[in-house]
Amino acid sequence: MKGALESLRAERDRLNESARLLRSEAARWREERDKANLEASEIRSRLKLHYEELKEKRKRLEELEAILRERRRRTRPKREIRDRITRLEWEVSTTPTLEMLPRERELLEKARALYEELRECEELEEQRNMALMLLSEIKAIEIRVKEYKEKLVKLREVSKERHEKMIIIYRKAEEEKKRADNIHSKILENISEMKKFREELKEVLKEINMVKKEIKEKSMILEAERKILIEERKKEIAEKARRKLEAGGKISLEELKIIFEEKEEKDGDEG
Known part of the structure; x- marks a missing residue:
């Protein structure tokens, strides 16, 4: 008997130790899974910022392209404007002064208009460069977003794999622990159940008596x-009936009965 008990205890201890080691391994896999989940969460946060940035830059690019379309529609090519300025300057430099005097105002207005057009062309080029820069930034962000999405998919797979390993090992640990508990409880199970039943019965009887x-x-x-x-x-009925009698009214037999009962109760109390 003693040898059998020692054998049971040894088996119980072995199973408990096995369960402890398995839980430790499962905890390590859980930690690895949580690391992957944390990294995925950080990537999702960065993706959210990139999406907001993309939305803002695309809106700015759309607005800028609308402005460029409108300005291109009403602006001549820069080369044509420069050619006109060159011709005007040549005309001014080759025309005798006496002939220039009557046309001075006209030529100045032409020159001013041409230089204004040239300035608009240069602004248009700057805006075109801004649009190209915005487009370049958008493409760069889209590439980062694609990379983040691919990494997120991989992290989900890694997290899933680690989670599944953790679950499998935890289940093994639970199985080992359950076997150890079964061995341990074989000796005390009946006593424990009886004690539990008596305690529950005592509580139920106590509750019944209280109820x-x-x-x-x-x-x-x-x-x-x-x-x-x-x-x-x-x-109340007797009082109303008495008031009816005092007023010369009629009362029901039931009301009369109640008056007599009340009088008898009063007489009994006085006696």
């Missing part, structure tokens, strides 16, 4: 309240 006591107390209170209400109602 019975409460019901009895409530019944007594309700009965007393009912009697008080009946007496008050009888007094």
Whole structure:
């Protein structure tokens, strides 16, 4: 008997140690899974920022392209404007001064208009460069977004794989622990169950007695309240009936009965 007990204890201890080692391994896989989940969460946060940035830059690019389309529609090519300026300068430099005087205002206005057009062309080029820069930034962000998405897919797979390993090992640990507990509980199971049953029965009986006591107390209170209400109602009916009699009115047989009962109760109390 002693040898069998020692054997059971040794097997129980072996299983408990095995369960402990398995739980430790499962915890390591859980930690690895949580690392992957944390990294994925950080990537999702970065993706959110990139999406917001993309939305803003695309909106700016759309607005800028609309402005460029409108300005291109009403702006001549830069080379044509420069050619006109060159011709105007050549005309001014080759025209005699006396012939220039009457046309001075006209030529100045032409020159001003041409230089204004040239300035608009240069602004248009700057805006075109800005649009190209925005487009380049958008493409760069889109590449990063694609890379992040691919990494997120890999991290999900890694997290899933580590989670599954953790679950498998935890289940093995639980199985080992369950076997150890079964061995340990074989000796104490019946005693424990009986003790538990007695305690539960004791509590149930205690609750039943308490409920019975409460019901009895409530019944007594309700009965007393009912009697008080009946007496008050009888007094009320008797009082109304007496007022009818005093006024020369008629009363019912039931009302007369209540008056007599009330009088008898009063006489009994006085006696």
